[in-house]
Every structure is written in structure tokens, then in C-alpha cells.
Amino acid sequence: MKTKHLISALLLVSSGLTLLASCNGGSVDTVKAIESNYDNQNKTIELTGEFDAPSFTFSSGKSKTMAMNFVVKSHAFSSEKFTAFSVILPVGTEKNNVLFDLPADQKNYTLKNFYVFDNNGEKNNLDSHTTFKMTGTVHYSELEKPENEREKDNFSYTITDVSFVKD
Known part of the structure; x- marks a missing residue:
């Protein structure tokens, strides 16, 4: 009887590890493709x-949008990260918005200074490292140029019309 329990436990652990190892490969493949x-x-x-903070500072508090980073991993225990850059979010406190809150006397920002409001209107601080399921539309700036002026290896993009919920 003890052997049956051991085999069952090993099968369960093995199945769980396999599931975790492949849980987010689609997101990694999508980032690589874009x-x-x-x-x-x-x-x-x-x-x-x-979401991750952008890698630059802001010159004006009057911006209506902010280009955020969105980090994906192949699975929860992976140290390898892939980043979708230029995920454009409206600035504000509405659904699917980002809020940048930097006190006047603070010069450098951290994740604690950023909040995102998900599709349900819930406020989430980026320092909590919350996992979201995000959808958005991809646009390549190079494809806006006439075909004879395009650089074939310039895959600069923005992701707009973004919505997200906690995963």
C-alpha cells in the first residue's frame, strides 16, 4: 500500500512540475515573435x-499616456525574462490606466511609485509584482513608412488598446 501512495505522489509531483514548466511559454513565444x-x-x-516601470524619466506631468514594460517568463521558477516594451497605457485612475506618483522631494523613482488599475478598476502597486493577463494590439512604426524606405530588421513596435486583469 505504501508503494502505491509513493507512486501516486511521484506522478502528481511530476505532473505539477510539467504543468509549471510549460505554463507561460506562449507569452514568451509571442514576445519573441513581435x-x-x-x-x-x-x-x-x-x-x-x-508590468514593470519604464526605463526613462518623464519631462512633464501633462502626458496622457505612458509606455510601460511588460515582463514575461516561461514559467514561475524561470530566471530568464522577456520584455515587451512600449505597452501604451493611459495615465489616470480609470480602468486599464497607470498612475505615476512621485513626491516633489523625491528625485528617483522605484516600482513603489507606479500603480496600475486593472480592467475591474482595482488599484495595484507594481512593487507587489502582481501577475496579469494582458491583451493589446501591436503596431510597427516601420510599416507606416513607404515600402522602399523601410528597414527590414527594424521591429520597433507599440502595443495599444491595452486591457488587463489579474491572472
Whole structure:
């Protein structure tokens, strides 16, 4: 009887590890694809991961949008990260918005200074490293140029019309 329980437990653990190891490979594949070809032009993509602060500072508090980063991993225990850059969110406190709150006497920002409001209107601080399921539409700036002026290896993009919920 003890052997049956041991075999059952091993099968359960093995199944669980396999599930965890493959849980987010689709998001990684999507990020790799948007950075290597134009197949996702004007297509809605779905990613699972967490928002990260942009890698620059802001010159004005009057901006109506903010380009955020969205980090995905192949699975929960992976140290390898892939980042979707230029995820454009409206600035504010409405659903699917970002809020940047930096006190006047503070010069450097951290994740604690950023909040996102998900599709349900729930306020989430980026420092909590909350996982979201995010959808948005991919646009490549290079494809806006006349075909004879395009650089074939410039895959700069923005992701707009973004909505997200806790995963």
C-alpha cells in the first residue's frame, strides 16, 4: 500500500512540475515573435506577466499616456525574462490606466511609485509584482513608412488598446 501512495505522489509531483514548466511559454513565444517579424501587425496579442516601470524619466506631468514594460517568463521558477516594451497605457485612475506618483522631494523613482488599475478598476502597486493577463494590439512604426524606405530588421513596435486583469 505504501508503494502505491509513493507512486501516486511521484506522478502528481511530476505532473505539477510539467504543468509549471510549460505554463507561460506562449507569452514568451509571442514576445519573441513581435521582436523578430511583422506577422502581428494590427493583431491583438495576449501575454501573461507583470508590468514593470519604464526605463526613462518623464519631462512633464501633462502626458496622457505612458509606455510601460511588460515582463514575461516561461514559467514561475524561470530566471530568464522577456520584455515587451512600449505597452501604451493611459495615465489616470480609470480602468486599464497607470498612475505615476512621485513626491516633489523625491528625485528617483522605484516600482513603489507606479500603480496600475486593472480592467475591474482595482488599484495595484507594481512593487507587489502582481501577475496579469494582458491583451493589446501591436503596431510597427516601420510599416507606416513607404515600402522602399523601410528597414527590414527594424521591429520597433507599440502595443495599444491595452486591457488587463489579474491572472
